[in-house]
Amino acid sequence: MVDLADRSPAANDTGDVAPARRSVPRWAVTTASIIVIIILWEIFGRDINPIFGSYPSAIFEAFLTLLYNGKLGAALLQSVQPFVVGYCAAIVIGVPLGLVIGRFWVAEAALGILVTGGYAMPLVALVPLLVLWFGLGFAVKAAVIFLMSVFPICINTWLGVKSVPKTLIDVGKSLVAPDSVILRRIVLPATLPYIMAGIKLAVGRAVVGMVIAEFFTSISGLGAIIINSANNFDTATMFVPIIVLMVLAVGLNALLGWFERVVAPWQDEIAGRN
Amino acid sequence: MGEVSLIDVSKRFALRIDGNVQTVRALERLSFTVADGEVVALIGPSGCGKTTALRIAMGLETATGGAVTVDGVAIKGCGYDRGIVFQHAELLPWLNALRNVEFGLEMKGMRGAELHDTAMKYLTLVGLQDSVKRRPYQLSGGMQQRVGIARALAIDPKVLLMDEPFGALDAQTREALQTELLEIHARTKKTILFVTHDLDEAVLLADRVVVMQHGRLQEIVDVPLPRPRDDLAKIRGSEEFSQTRYHIWRALHAGAPTLH
Numbered sequence: 168m169v170d171l172a173d174r175s176p177a178a179n180d181t182g183d184v185a186p187a188r189r190s191v192p193r194w195a196v197t198t199a200s201i202i203v204i205i206i207l208w209e210i211f212g213r214d215i216n217p218i219f220g221s222y223p224s225a226i227f228e229a230f231l232t233l234l235y236n237g238k239l240g241a242a243l244l245q246s247v248q249p250f251v252v253g254y255c256a257a258i259v260i261g262v263p264l265g266l267v268i269g270r271f272w273v274a275e276a277a278l279g280i281l282v283t284g285g286y287a288m289p290l291v292a293l294v295p296l297l298v299l300w301f302g303l304g305f306a307v308k309a310a311v312i313f314l315m316s317v318f319p320i321c322i323n324t325w326l327g328v329k330s331v332p333k334t335l336i337d338v339g340k341s342l343v344a345p346d347s348v349i350l351r352r353i354v355l356p357a358t359l360p361y362i363m364a365g366i367k368l369a370v371g372r373a374v375v376g377m378v379i380a381e382f383f384t385s386i387s388g389l390g391a392i393i394i395n396s397a398n399n400f401d402t403a404t405m406f407v408p409i410i411v412l413m414v415l416a417v418g419l420n421a422l423l424g425w426f427e428r429v430v431a432p433w434q435d436e437i438a439g440r441n
Numbered sequence: 442m443g444e445v446s447l448i449d450v451s452k453r454f455a456l457r458i459d460g461n462v463q464t465v466r467a468l469e470r471l472s473f474t475v476a477d478g479e480v481v482a483l484i485g486p487s488g489c490g491k492t493t494a495l496r497i498a499m500g501l502e503t504a505t506g507g508a509v510t511v512d513g514v515a516i517k518g519c520g521y522d523r524g525i526v527f528q529h530a531e532l533l534p535w536l537n538a539l540r541n542v543e544f545g546l547e548m549k550g551m552r553g554a555e556l557h558d559t560a561m562k563y564l565t566l567v568g569l570q571d572s573v574k575r576r577p578y579q580l581s582g583g584m585q586q587r588v589g590i591a592r593a594l595a596i597d598p599k600v601l602l603m604d605e606p607f608g609a610l611d612a613q614t615r616e617a618l619q620t621e622l623l624e625i626h627a628r629t630k631k632t633i634l635f636v637t638h639d640l641d642e643a644v645l646l647a648d649r650v651v652v653m654q655h656g657r658l659q660e661i662v663d664v665p666l667p668r669p670r671d672d673l674a675k676i677r678g679s680e681e682f683s684q685t686r687y688h689i690w691r692a693l694h695a696g697a698p699t700l701h
Binding site for chain 1: 525
């Protein structure tokens with residue numbers, strides 16, 4: 168058999184063209200940028216009237232206070248519970264729904280318009296209605312978070328199913344695979360990168376949903392700290408939950424990114440990301 | 442046995458163009474037979490319907506008229522008696538080479554050690570025994586196409602159908618794979634029907650060349666080159682090669698098609 172010099176990077180040991188090495192690692196640039204922002208904020212923040220704004224060192228002090236008197240921990244726990252329930256429900260319902268809508272034209276014709284409309288719906292306007300239905304406690308918060316996250320997850324899955332190349336379906340047919348097998352073994356794995364994209368997109372929206380719920384239903388958790396400290400003009404304390412939420416969202420996003428690389432590693436290579 | 446026949450195959454598409462529905466006659470009563478163990482090339486200008494004919498033979502599309510038979514039995518959709526190799530390998534990107542070849546065998550119901558060993562056998566046949574754990578994006582174009590060939594052969598079809606299998610590859614890889622295909626054919630004696638737009642390739646690989654024009658059969662040209670075809674370079678320089686090539690070229694550039 169003819170043995171060709173294969174061009175895959177894994178076997179390239181001739182070293183003639185090394186992958187372009189950045190002079191500075193990515194994490195260093197990110198960290199440096201954050202430090203610069205914090206420093207600038209600290210310098211210019213001190214001049215602002217404490218009612219209108221705050222600065223990193225004051226915020227950090229407030230953070231430590233909240234941490235040591237246990238309020239931050241308790242609030243976080245209160246907020247996270249409906250978040251987890253709402254977000255996970257959005258995945259469990261959104262993904263299969265997206266698969267069905269993408270696969271069957273009848274489902275798409277019937278439900279597609281509802282999903283697209285739901286995505287654009289201003290949830291804030293619906294909260295009073297949701298309170299009437301679900302009360303003021305845990306259920307309504309989970310419902311708000313669910314409604315905020317389910318639509319992007321469903322739509323991305325739907326788009327993913329429709330983006331499966333017809334040629335891959337041909338492969339399944341040419342190997343005499345029945346429709347159910349094609350759906351499970353070809354369409355589903357091919358849609359996985361899109362599903363992951365939808366799930367990541369939904370994180371930010373779920374966090375917004377959580378705060379909306381805490382503002383407009385029974386005030387609790389991190390939203391409560393924000394409202395109460397705002398009412399007391401304690402701007403430094405108000406920033407603490409905001410930053411905690413940002414860190415949480417970024418952290419969850421990074422976790423999902425890692426999970427995505429574990430579950431769908433081929434997408435990065437195809438798209439040429441590194 | 443692996444004889445495949447196209448009998449009066451016609452295919453019409455209804456296309457909506459500018460609000461009007463137009464009927465496109467992709468194939469018009471196409472008939473020819475590929476004998477058992479024969480290699481036949483299907484050649485013609487772009488849009489002549491050769492890929493459509495191949496897809497109908499595979500069962501991926503249905504003819505609007507006529508029939509395709511394998512060993513005298515009319516086909517109904519795809520089957521394990523026919524395997525296809527696509528122009529772009531179309532490997533499942535989330536599976537490594539071995540699992541890609543095993544996929545078809547799994548559909549056939551094979552499991553366990555037999556599944557693994559059969560897949561390995563065909564990957565070895567195409568020379569990829571050392572790259573079985575690689576994912577498609579870690580394989581070069583030529584290697585991916587070899588996996589595609591292994592996948593099609595693994596299900597042990599009677600007929601191997603190939604749709605411009607080397608069209609997407611660079612010239613050198615193409616030549617290497619053409620040599621390999623001849624070796625595979627010599628070893629497995631499979632019936633092969635392949636679509637190409639490359640005249641050289643048609644003459645080098647085929648026993649007969651079916652020339653199509655506008656969805657119809659133009660002419661069938663015999664290739665008088667003996668087998669085994671070991672030295673492709675020498676063959677390219679031979680008189681028979683040039684004459685056959687010219688014959689096909691003339692057929693491709695002839696006027697109205699002769700009706701058979």
